[in-house]
Amino acid sequence: MSDDRRVVVVTGASRGIGAACAEAFARQGDQVIGLSRSGAGPGEDIEHWAVDLTDPAAVDAAFDAIEAAHGRLDVLVANAGITKDQLTVRMSDDDFTSVLDTNLTASFRVMKRALKKMIRQRSGRIVVVSSIGAYMGLPGQANYAASKAGLVGMARAMAREVASRSITINVVAPGLIATDMTSSLGEERLAQAAQQVPAGRLGEPHEVADVVTFLASAQASYVTGAVVAIDGGLGMGL
Amino acid sequence: MSDANFEKFKTCAVEVLQVDESAVVPDARFADDLDADSLDLVELVMALEESFDITVEENELEGVETIGQAYELVTSKL
Numbered sequence: 001m002s003d004d005r006r007v008v009v010v011t012g013a014s015r016g017i018g019a020a021c022a023e024a025f026a027r028q029g030d031q032v033i034g035l036s037r038s039g040a041g042p043g044e045d046i047e048h049w050a051v052d053l054t055d056p057a058a059v060d061a062a063f064d065a066i067e068a069a070h071g072r073l074d075v076l077v078a079n080a081g082i083t084k085d086q087l088t089v090r091m092s093d094d095d096f097t098s099v100l101d102t103n104l105t106a107s108f109r110v111m112k113r114a115l116k117k118m119i120r121q122r123s124g125r126i127v128v129v130s131s132i133g134a135y136m137g138l139p140g141q142a143n144y145a146a147s148k149a150g151l152v153g154m155a156r157a158m159a160r161e162v163a164s165r166s167i168t169i170n171v172v173a174p175g176l177i178a179t180d181m182t183s184s185l186g187e188e189r190l191a192q193a194a195q196q197v198p199a200g201r202l203g204e205p206h207e208v209a210d211v212v213t214f215l216a217s218a219q220a221s222y223v224t225g226a227v228v229a230i231d232g233g234l235g236m237g238l
Numbered sequence: 239m240s241d242a243n244f245e246k247f248k249t250c251a252v253e254v255l256q257v258d259e260s261a262v263v264p265d266a267r268f269a270d271d272l273d274a275d276s277l278d279l280v281e282l283v284m285a286l287e288e289s290f291d292i293t294v295e296e297n298e299l300e301g302v303e304t305i306g307q308a309y310e311l312v313t314s315k316l
Contacts, residue, residue: 119281161277 012080014041016179020205053106076114078107079129085140103147124167125216132175159225168224175231199232250285264306
């Protein structure tokens with residue numbers, strides 16, 4: 001089926017911020033393909049595919065299939081991410097590298113693949129989901145912080161490379177958002193953390209999706225290489 | 239120089255570099271004559287790889303500065 005709706009790919013779309021982004025694009029009328037390990041996720045009009053993003057061949061096959069089915073790729077949201085929190089002295093090399101593999105290297109892989117298509121189209125939008133943890137460096141998150149900070153530099157390098165082709169690459173840095181990932185902190189720690197947020201509460205996934213859809217819109221054509229905090233003020237001054 | 243292959247090469251160059259067909263001559267230099275930046279060249283390589291069903295390694299591109307040199311590289315792989 002070919003039509004003139006935008007083709008949007010969201011990684012990590014099975015839940016949390018990724019699911020909220022996929023739903024927000026679908027509500028706008030975009031054709032949305034969600035990639036995640038499970039291939040699950042909300043939204044009847046969203047195609048959810050099971051893809052292991054740490055497997056280069058699987059990523060290639062998925063993008064081949066997307067390009068064959070839809071012919072174009074307008075928006076990529078590189079959102080898939082995991083945590084394996086542990087104090088550094090107790091953190092295994094595997095815990096470190098597996099978080100880097102999923103959060104940073106797999107993002108490189110999908111962004112590279114998307115850019116090949118977007119460069120030819122001479123248009124495209126990529127939004128990378130980093131984290132406030134990239135610059136706050138929370139204890140127990142040496143691996144996660146490294147991966148999320150790495151995304152910022154990587155996105156900016158790529159943004160410079162392709163800016164002349166009407167392709168923008170921006171980063172969002174969510175703070176404390178009410179998702180499965182943050183609920184693993186436990187209610188007590190979350191309540192404590194929420195007190196540190198100037199807004200006085202956790203953010204909702206749709207509040208991140210609203211910024212992501214804007215950065216992916218035609219209206220954001222002159223915004224590239226930006227890091228946009230979505231954190232209720234928690235990261236102000238960082 | 240096989241005409242059919244050069245025509246195919248020219249089609250790729252015209253499309254990717256957005257230049258006039260008459261500008262795609264063996265002596266034309268990518269940077270000076272065709273106003274091609276590094277991303278244009280990468281795009282051209284990708285298009286040639288697809289069109290001729292070949293693979294070009296990064297190190298093979300060193301010193302390739304003209305249409306003629308690029309065409310020679312492509313045909314050496316056919």
